[in-house]
Amino acid sequence: AQSVTQLDSHVSVSEGTPVLLRCNYSSSYSPSLFWYVQHPNKGLQLLLKYTSAATLVKGINGFEAEFKKSETSFHLTKPSAHMSDAAEYFCVVSDRDAGGTSYGKLTFGQGTILTVHP
Amino acid sequence: SAVISQKPSRDICQRGTSLTIQCQVDSQVTMMFWYRQQPGQSLTLIATANQGSEATYESGFVIDKFPISRPNLTFSTLTVSNMSPEDSSIYLCSVGVRDTYYEQYFGPGTRLTVT
Numbered sequence: 001a002q003s004v005t006q007l008d009s010h011v012s013v014s015e016g017t018p019v020l021l022r023c024n025y026s027s028s029y030s031p032s033l034f035w036y037v038q039h040p041n042k043g044l045q046l047l048l049k050y051t052s053a054a055t056l057v058k059g060i061n062g063f064e065a066e067f068k069k070s071e072t073s074f075h076l077t078k079p080s081a082h083m084s085d086a087a088e089y090f091c092v093v094s095d096r097d098a099g100g101t102s103y104g105k106l107t108f109g110q111g112t113i114l115t116v117h118p
Numbered sequence: 119s120a121v122i123s124q125k126p127s128r129d130i131c132q133r134g135t136s137l138t139i140q141c142q143v144d145s146q147v148t149m150m151f152w153y154r155q156q157p158g159q160s161l162t163l164i165a166t167a168n169q170g171s172e173a174t175y176e177s178g179f180v181i182d183k184f185p186i187s188r189p190n191l192t193f194s195t196l197t198v199s200n201m202s203p204e205d206s207s208i209y210l211c212s213v214g215v216r217d218t219y220y221e222q223y224f225g226p227g228t229r230l231t232v233t
Contacts, residue, residue, distance in 0.1 A: 044224040
């Protein structure tokens with residue numbers, strides 16, 4: 001079974017300071033991991049994905065995440081926050097079987113609301 | 119990626135009625151999914167809809183309440199039947215991209231309010 005825990009429901013930063021959104025996961029075998037962003041009244045946008053290649057994954061808008069198997073973590077970071085980053089962020093896991101085949105089922109974390117102050 | 123549209127974008131319905139939500143994709147895809155996002159909550163998978171087979175429902179969701187059709191590789195519908203205020207949510211469809219380990223792209227969602 002797969003699950004995701006986002007450790008902070010709200011994160012508040014000042015513009016220009018670093019962003020850290022924390023995510024821990026649980027899965028049976030080798031997971032695929034994703035971060036999605038949802039701006040107010042907008043749809044979900046894929047920020048980045050980890051699919052067993054490089055453990056440090058770069059995404060859009062300057063975001064990146066590092067897959068740490070020993071810590072079962074996939075934290076999202078950005079060196080310098082921008083006002084336009086204010087949104088809700090979801091960490092998502094998609095489990096795979098022993099043969100590496102994905103079932104296609106996504107399990108979403110509860111979301112982290114990022115607020116960026118001027 | 120894929121471009122996904124949903125109709126309607128929002129609706130206000132009376133309890134006891136049904137609403138059918140349409141999801142259209144600009145390319146042929148094997149796997150389509152339907153999610154529910156209740157107010158202030160995360161997304162929960164309702165069912166997986168593959169063309170040519172019956173939809174597979176997650177625990178807590180049943181076909182009588184959420185019948186799904188998947189007539190071809192670019193289209194699907196989700197019906198919310200016999201609605202109650204608890205069905206007020208955003209309903210989203212997504213498509214899976216097989217060659218990228220099923221990363222999914224989401225439609226804009228349908229915001230449903232049941233009065």
